[in-house]
Amino acid sequence: MVLAPRLDLRQSQSLVMTPQLQQAIKLLALSSIEIEAFIAEEVERNPVLDAGGDDFISDTPLDALPQTAIIESNERGSDEIIGDDSHAAAEALDVDFGAESFHHDTPSDSVGDADGMLGLSGIAMTTGSFDVDGTDFDSFAARDIDLRTHLMAQAGASLSGHQLFLVQQIIEHIEPTGYVSEDLLAMAQRLGVPLAEVEAALTALQRFDPTGVGARNLAECLALQAKEADRYDPCMARLIDNLDLVAKGAFDQLKRMCRVDDEDLRDMLIELRGYDPKPGCRFESDNSIAVTPDIYVTPRGDGWSIELNSANLPRLLINRSYVAELGQDKATKAWLSDCMADANWLIKAMDQRQRTIIKVATEIVKQQDGFFRRGVAHLRPLTLRQVADAIEMHESTVSRVTSNKYLHCGRGLFDLKYFFSSGVQSADGEGVSAEAVKSHIKSLIEAEGEKILSDDTLVELLTAKGFDIARRTVAKYREAMGIGSSVQRRRQKKMGR
Structure with a gap:
């Protein structure tokens, strides 16, 4: 062993991911909203990149971007992919794009005459351009206000002076559910006022709309609503004070x-269920975002048409006129060259993203053909690896593609992850998806009537249908769907639900 410094030359291989390659991989997992935000940032950063217009030329023709795939089932029941873009599919199937039977999911898919088409109330609508923004009907909607703003307005209209100040301080600690989050004693010490004044301010706040706001716990919230409804008698007070016994079904x-009979107790429980346990939630300020499908699946003959939603596809172009108008010095040319390279890479990355989505969606439709034809009961167990092996891609790529993507078909709107689930053994040996088993369990429980089915009985009924399933699996699926046990369902029947 030589104990001396020396220099050695070694050769090794390693995979180096460039920043552009890393970004292209991240693009696969982005939703349509995230893609729009990303494209907007890139357009703002890169001056040669444009998100629309007719005066620019793109290195990747828009007509060449993949947007449609066709799956045709032959008489023997096998599936064959006819094409991976709209033009190839049209040539193979002789599709008439102007026919009324052709699927139009966005305005750009509609083909009209030069004068456009008539919309609602006979208003003329153009059919071939996204350059002109349409009417924003959301702008006509009333602006939502949050719970605190609603309470502050009531406080300002009905209170004044020191009490108004205290009520405003309490409102600042109101949770979105309507409950007070801070202890009143701690608030009194922090403000340097007597506890009685803070409690009086809370009492004033509890008279505001919505009824039940300002409560410190569930019992107080329900009591406030019972008082407002003039139903807070001694019997109802005892019932509200013992909500734990209500939950247990005692x-x-x-x-x-409560010193009441069965009929009176039933009426009290029905009254109690009519109250809102979270009165502040109706004033939630966060606007819900509507989910738009990324993929449309429609019947086409004996097969299926898989089509990307063109409204979600950003139109990326290169502004060559901007490049020509700039100076021709060496530094500017180098900078423009980098901008052009980034723009071309982004267009190609988006092109590859669309191709990959179409490829994965096509394979999912092929694997779950029974679901699209006959419903959730025929959903097959499917894994990411099965799809990855079929399309010769890595499993992680399929996972990214199916994240935050939604598919619309005749049976509704589904997350792509919905089609991947574990399975249980069936009588025919092929296996059945967990979602299909859940569907059978739900239908059995919904049809049980007065005779409540236990988990053991559900196992027997499912076994008769050809499902080899254990009792603990039935319980797990039932709990996952939010369905109570047979004891809980029996109590609910007894309580009149």
Whole structure:
């Protein structure tokens, strides 16, 4: 062993991912909204990149971008991919794009005459351009206000002086559900006022709309609503004070405590269920975002048409006129060269993203043909690896493609992840998806009537249908769907639900 410094030359191989390659991989997992935000940032950063217009020329023709795939089933039941873009599919199937039977999911797919087409109330609508923004009907909607703003307005209209200040301080600690999040004693010490004044301010706040706001717990929230409805008698007070017994279904004990009979207790429970346990949630300020499908699946003869939603596809172009108008010095040329390279890479990355989505969606439709034809009961167990092996891609790529993507078909709107689930053994040996088993369990429970089915009975009924499933699996699927046990369902029946 030589204990001396020396120099050695070694050769090794390693995979180096460039920043552009890393970004292209990240693009696969982005949703349509995230893609729009990303493209907007790139357009703002790169002056040669444009998101629309007719005066620019792109290195990748828009007509060449993949948007449609066709799956045709032959008489023997096998599936064959006819094409991976709209033009190839049209030539193979002789599709008439102007026919009324052709699927139009966006305005750009509609083909009209030169004068356009008539919309609602006979208003003329153009059919071939996204350059002109349409009417934003959301702008006509009333602006939502949050819970605190609503409470502040009521406080300003009905209170003044020191009490108004205290109520405003309490409103600042109101949770979105309507409950007070801070202890009143701690608030009084922080503000340097007596506890009685803070409690009086809270009492004033609890008279505001919505009824039940300003409560410190569930019992107080329900009590405030019972008082507003003039139903807060001693019996109702005892019932609200013992909500834990209501949850347990201890009705005999509640009847003794409240000194009522079965009919009165049933009426009180029905009244209690009519109250809102979270009165502030109706004033949530976060606007819900509508999910738009990324893929459309429609019947086409004996097969299926898989089409990307063109409204979600950004139109990326290169502004060559901007490049020609700039100076021709060496530094500017080098900078423009980098901008052009980035723009061309982004266009190609988006092109590859669309091709990959179409490829994965096509394979999913082929694997789950039974679901699209006959419903969720025929959903097959499917894994990411099966799809990856079929399309010769890595499993992680399929996982990214199916993240935050939605497919629309005749049966509704589904997350692509919905089609991947584990399976249980069936009588025919092929296996059945967990979602299909859940569908059978749900239908059995919905049709049980007065005779409540236990998990053991559900196992027997499912076995008769050809499902080899254990009792603990039935319980797991039932709980995953939010369905209570047979004991809980029996109590709910008894309570009149």
